[in-house]
Amino acid sequence: MPMQFLKEDEPLKRTMSYLIGNSWVQAPSFIPEIKGEEDVDVLLRHTSAQPQNNPVIVPANKWPKIINNPKFVIGDTSRGVQQAQLFLENHPIIFFDPPELFRYTMGNELIKYSLRGDKKLKSLFVNLLKKNDKENALKLADPIFRPFIERQWNTIFQDLKIDIGQISNEENSGHIEKAWLDPRVDESYVQYMLNIGNSAIKMPNSTIIPPVPPLMKSSNRAVVSRIVSSNNAASVACQYLSNESKTKYILPYFHLYMDSDIVENSTGNNINTALKILEDGLNKNTSQQFSGIAITVNGYDKLFESDHITKFKMLINDAIMIGNSHSIPTILPRSTYYGLPLLDYGIRGYSSMMNGSLKYSKGGFSDDPDDKFGKVYLIDQCVELKKRDVIDYIRKNGQFPTIPGLPLYPTSEELLHDKLYRLNWSKPRKLSCIEEAKRIRKAQEKGIVNPAKLYINNSSNKDLNRI
Amino acid sequence: MMSKLSTLKLSDLERIDLPTDDIEDFTIDKEDRKQFDPEVRDIIIREKIRRAIRKYGENGLSIDEIMEVTKLSRYELTKHLEKLNNLREIYSQRKNAKSVQYYPNGKPLHQLGIKKIGDGNPLLEICIAQGAKESLFFYIVEKRYTILDGEVAEGAVMVPFNKIDEFIRSLMELKQSVEVDNL
Numbered sequence: 001m002p003m004q005f006l007k008e009d010e011p012l013k014r015t016m017s018y019l020i021g022n023s024w025v026q027a028p029s030f031i032p033e034i035k036g037e038e039d040v041d042v043l044l045r046h047t048s049a050q051p052q053n054n055p056v057i058v059p060a061n062k063w064p065k066i067i068n069n070p071k072f073v074i075g076d077t078s079r080g081v082q083q084a085q086l087f088l089e090n091h092p093i094i095f096f097d098p099p100e101l102f103r104y105t106m107g108n109e110l111i112k113y114s115l116r117g118d119k120k121l122k123s124l125f126v127n128l129l130k131k132n133d134k135e136n137a138l139k140l141a142d143p144i145f146r147p148f149i150e151r152q153w154n155t156i157f158q159d160l161k162i163d164i165g166q167i168s169n170e171e172n173s174g175h176i177e178k179a180w181l182d183p184r185v186d187e188s189y190v191q192y193m194l195n196i197g198n199s200a201i202k203m204p205n206s207t208i209i210p211p212v213p214p215l216m217k218s219s220n221r222a223v224v225s226r227i228v229s230s231n232n233a234a235s236v237a238c239q240y241l242s243n244e245s246k247t248k249y250i251l252p253y254f255h256l257y258m259d260s261d262i263v264e265n266s267t268g269n270n271i272n273t274a275l276k277i278l279e280d281g282l283n284k285n286t287s288q289q290f291s292g293i294a295i296t297v298n299g300y301d302k303l304f305e306s307d308h309i310t311k312f313k314m315l316i317n318d319a320i321m322i323g324n325s326h327s328i329p330t331i332l333p334r335s336t337y338y339g340l341p342l343l344d345y346g347i348r349g350y351s352s353m354m355n356g357s358l359k360y361s362k363g364g365f366s367d368d369p370d371d372k373f374g375k376v377y378l379i380d381q382c383v384e385l386k387k388r389d390v391i392d393y394i395r396k397n398g399q400f401p402t403i404p405g406l407p408l409y410p411t412s413e414e415l416l417h418d419k420l421y422r423l424n425w426s427k428p429r430k431l432s433c434i435e436e437a438k439r440i441r442k443a444q445e446k447g448i449v450n451p452a453k454l455y456i457n458n459s460s461n462k463d464l465n466r467i
Numbered sequence: 468m469m470s471k472l473s474t475l476k477l478s479d480l481e482r483i484d485l486p487t488d489d490i491e492d493f494t495i496d497k498e499d500r501k502q503f504d505p506e507v508r509d510i511i512i513r514e515k516i517r518r519a520i521r522k523y524g525e526n527g528l529s530i531d532e533i534m535e536v537t538k539l540s541r542y543e544l545t546k547h548l549e550k551l552n553n554l555r556e557i558y559s560q561r562k563n564a565k566s567v568q569y570y571p572n573g574k575p576l577h578q579l580g581i582k583k584i585g586d587g588n589p590l591l592e593i594c595i596a597q598g599a600k601e602s603l604f605f606y607i608v609e610k611r612y613t614i615l616d617g618e619v620a621e622g623a624v625m626v627p628f629n630k631i632d633e634f635i636r637s638l639m640e641l642k643q644s645v646e647v648d649n650l
Contacts (some may be wrong), residue, residue, distance in 0.1 A: 085613075092516060186476045198507045202617020229480040236475065244514045244524055246575050247608070248618065 004327040005291045006348070015444045018292065018348050020092035021205025021248075023053045027329065027348035028440055030433040033057040033096065036117070036183035037066055038419075039354040042427040044072060044082045049405035049431040051438070052090050056350050057333060060095035060196045060208065061142070062117035093203045095196055096333060099257040099296055100359040103177045105152045108159035109360050114145035132164050144192040144211075148184035150420040151175070159363070180213035180226055189230055193237035201241050201250045205228055208252040209294045209333060210234035215258040215277065217268035218461040222271065228281045231255060235289040245357075251291040253331070254281050256319075260299035263311040271315045278322050292348075293323045293330040298340040300358065304463040309438065313345065313467070320346040337382045341467040343440055350437075354382050354427045372418040374426040379403065379436055382459040387415070404431045512539065513547050520557050520571050525567030555606070555623040565640065573598035574623060575606055588612060589621070596625065603628035 005019045009026075017024040034056060043056065058066070066072075067084050075083035101110050115121040121140050129135035138146050149156065151174060157164060179185060193210060200206040211343040212230045213223050234252040242249035246299055262274055282290060295316070297303065303312055312368065316330075323330040324346070331349035336358060339350025353372045366372070368386075375384035378393070379401050385393060390410065393400070399408035410425040436455070443451030456464045503511065519536045520528060530538075534544055548569060551557045558572045573596035584591040588611045596606040605626040610618045626634050 186478050187474070187475050190475045194507050195504045198504065198510065203614075226477055226483045229477040232480045235475055236480075240514075241510070247581055247594070275633050315546070405635075 002110060004321050006324065006327050006329045012303060012447075014447055015441055016329075016346075016348060019293070020022075020055055020094070020207050021203075021250075023092045023205040025053050025055055025349070026051070026178055026349045027351045027443060028437045029054055029353035030342040030437040030464055031055050031057050031331070031333075031349050032434075033333070033351050033353045033431060034066070035059060035097070035353055035355070035360070036062075037069060037072075038423060039427065040066055040069075040072055042079065042423060042431075044075070044087055044403055045080045045082065046431055047082050047087065047090075047322075049428070050434060051405065054091065054434060055092040055349070057096045057209075058092045059113065059117075060097045060199070060211075061113055063093075063095065063290065065117040089204050090206040092154065092207070093255075095206065095208040097209075098360050099186075099214065099361065100298075102148055102180065102211055103214050103298075104362075105176055106360065106362055107152060107155035109162075109362060110145070110149060110152070111141075111156060114141035114149065114175060115328050126160055126162070129160065129162050129164075132176065140161050142192055142195070143184055143188035146308050146410070147179035147184050148176055151179055169347050178214070181222055182388075190237055193234045194241065197234075197237050197241045197250055201245055201248055207291055208234060208238065209255045209296075210252050211357060212255045212257050214298065215256060215262060215269060215274060217259060217261055217264075217266070217267055224269070224277060227256070227277055228235065228388055231281050232284060232289070239289075249272065251259070251289070253292040253294040254278065254290040255294045255296065257296045258298065260297055260303035260306075260308075260312070263315060271311060272388075274315060275318055275322070278319055282322060282326055290326070290328060292328045292432075293319060294333050295319060295330065296333045297335065297338075300335060301463075304338060304466060309467055313342070316342050318349065319344050331366050332450075336367060337384075340436065340440075341456055341464055342380065343437070344450045352433065354430050355422070356430065373421045374418075376400075376426045377432055379432040380459060381459040382456060387421070391415070396427075400429065401432070403435050406432060428451045511549070512543065513551060516538070516544065516547050517556060517622075519550060520551075520569055521574070524557075524569055524571050527562075527570050529566055529568060533569065550616060553622055554608070554620050555625050571598075572596075573602075573604050590618070595628070598625075605631055605634075 007019075007024070009015045009017055009019055016027045018027055019025070030038070031054070032043065032050075034043065036059075038086055043050065067088075071082040073080065075081050084419040098113070101113055102104065111208075112122060112123060115125060125137045125140050128134075128140075134249060138149060141149060164313035193208075196208060196210075199207050210231060210233075212227050213219070215224070215227060233254070238250045240253050242251070258274055263271055264303050278293065284295075297312075303309060316332075320330045330343060330346070331351070333351045334349055334353070335342070335350045336356060339347060343350070356377060370387040373387045374389050375386055377384050394409050397457060402408065406428050407425055412423055414421045414425050439453045442457065443454070448454070453467075456467070459465070500544050506612065506631045515537050516533065516539070520627050523532075523536060530548070532543065533539075533548070536540060539547075539607055548557070548559070552559055552569075555572050557569050559569050561567050573582060575596045579595050584593070590610045590612060592608045592610055594606050596604045598604055605628065606623060607626065608620050608623040610620050612618045
């Protein structure tokens with residue numbers, strides 16, 4: 001197992017690369033995050049816009065079901081869909097459980113995820129709930145999810161349109177994140193990580209960002225300890241699988257999932273708590289237990305509008321120093337364009353869901369008909385445009401900026417159909433963030449100082465310009 | 468100290484510092500194994516058998532002795548012993564009409580490097596393994612890769628370190644005989 005997961009690139013030593021499995025990834029890199037089959041379809045049809053070894057984040061518990069869909073296993077040359085196997089050989093896979101599923105009331109979204117995206121299991125689950133057999137329905141989900149599901153029965157029944165009357169308060173207690181201290185999570189976490197690790201180690205190159213409790217202002221010592229122990233448990237499970245595999249290894253990232261108000265000085269947990277978790281977690285043993293640090297921040301939008309952004313930069317700077325001292329990279333999952341300015345500090349990877357959202361949404365209907373079409377990322381300006389703004393932009397400029405392998409404008413048919421628009425236009429254009437990361441790396445190669453800041457200064461994103 | 472991987476709790480990890488080497492000692496019992504995906508269950512069972520034979524089998528272990536150490540059923544044990552035998556991770560010798568003894572077949576020394584041959588299926592993976600009395604072998608594993616199963620070892624051969632020149636010479640002679648035949 002390698003001990004160095006981060007290296008300076010020869011001969012200039014101005015840029016860095018980080019290791020996932022046996023693949024060296026050029027930093028900084030933009031890492032697209034897949035949610036479902038629609039996103040995989042987009043990635044497999046736009047391979048030329050993704051350089052060799054550019055990683056992809058995938059939903060850990062649903063991934064085997066998604067990638068084993070025959071249309072991806074076989075590929076579809078008529079639609080330009082590359083075979084998944086070829087894609088996987090060229091792109092390291094990062095297994096990631098969306099942390100909001102273990103924190104907020106997510107209703108049907110949590111059920112779909114906990115049942116591994118298996119529609120037959122979901123149908124069985126619904127049928128059992130219709131008979132009010134919650135006990136057997138729960139057994140269909142992996143044990144780790146059960147306490148999180150139990151805390152939101154009301155929403156689940158509503159989402160699934162099942163009417164069995166009012167659920168008792170005891171069974172609908174909210175505060176989803178408190179389920180992290182439930183004995184069933186305590187007992188089933190290692191088993192869950194062994195199952196996820198077993199899926200991950202089958203990929204040619206992969207790593208895991210393990211699910212962890214959120215670090216909130218109000219998190220008590222028990223929760224803080226659980227953040228460290230769940231990371232360690234993921235490492236123990238991965239080391240077990242690596243030992244068994246003999247020729248392949250998998251080593252997880254140390255995951256810190258924190259609220260943005262942690263950087264405020266008010267009462268409760270603060271930057272010191274976050275750094276202590278990282279230091280304690282990474283220094284627990286002398287042997288290498290993690291191949292990177294992943295910091296997922298809840299509330300980037302609030303953070304970039306506040307006066308606390310300087311403190312956040314300090315936190316990120318210190319986290320990167322801790323990572324560097326262990327020869328491991330630090331990445332920011334779910335940071336979208338907010339991750340861009342932090343590349344100058346040494347963040348090696350930043351990511352976004354293909355629809356540009358900061359987290360899974362609970363679903364439901366929106367008043368704005370443009371919402372289901374998704375937003376389109378506009379490179380250089382670092383902003384995301386709704387459909388009406390896209391039409392406006394194209395009227396004025398004729399097309400979007402040219403990026404090899406990506407469409408320049410939506411067709412009239414795509415403008416009428418939301419699914420076509422997402423598949424052929426809004427989601428593929430998200431890959432222009434990969435081009436952004438490449439440009440910043442090129443500037444670093446030339447010895448330009450703070451290239452991300454220079455790039456952002458020319459954009460029209462006011463939030464980013466505050467940093 | 469903890470003895471069961473599946474019953475290892477987060478709260479256990481919060482109470483103690485876990486040295487990496489302890490992972491070697493993790494085992495799981497029958498009831499716990501039901502909690503796992505079938506594939507993970509097989510991995511854990513095989514690892515349990517492998518470790519038992521490595522630890523106690525230098526002079527050979529009978530199937531009854533392995534049953535005693537691992538607490539596995541004869542049916543389960545037979546299935547996994549056959550798999551481990553095919554992968555040359557263990558080897559068996561018939562002592563008499565009734566008894567077969569199982570021995571460890573060398574520990575791969577991955578720190579010395581792994582060589583891979585072939586891009587498509589099958590893949591050959593070669594590393595050096597250490598056997599009894601510190602003897603060395605080339606451990607050649609045939610693998611297949613699919614998205615569904617990842618890389619799966621299908622069979623293996625152990626070539627003694629000091630026989631490798633002879634092994635290569637024999638292969639070359641066979642190759643030449645095919646080439647001569649084709650002329």
